[in-house]
Amino acid sequence: MIFVAPIWLILHYRSKKQVAQGLSKEEFTALTELADKAEKMADRIQTLEAILDAEAPQWRNRA
Numbered sequence: 001m002i003f004v005a006p007i008w009l010i011l012h013y014r015s016k017k018q019v020a021q022g023l024s025k026e027e028f029t030a031l032t033e034l035a036d037k038a039e040k041m042a043d044r045i046q047t048l049e050a051i052l053d054a055e056a057p058q059w060r061n062r063a
Helices: 004-021 025-055
Strands: none
Touching: none
16 A cells, blocks of 8 residues: 555556646547548438438438
8 A cells, every 4th residue: 555555656647647737739630630521421420311312211220
């Protein structure tokens, strides 16, 4: 316990400090790219659903 507690405290507060600093530039860039890809994917899904609704109106009930 004497050895584990100080190490745990150091690691705990080091991680708290990193979280408080926020995202790095690389992390922010990656997050922005992922958000853009998610928006594009949502648009594609809406388009595919519209096509399926037009060509096979009962496709949602088949599952």
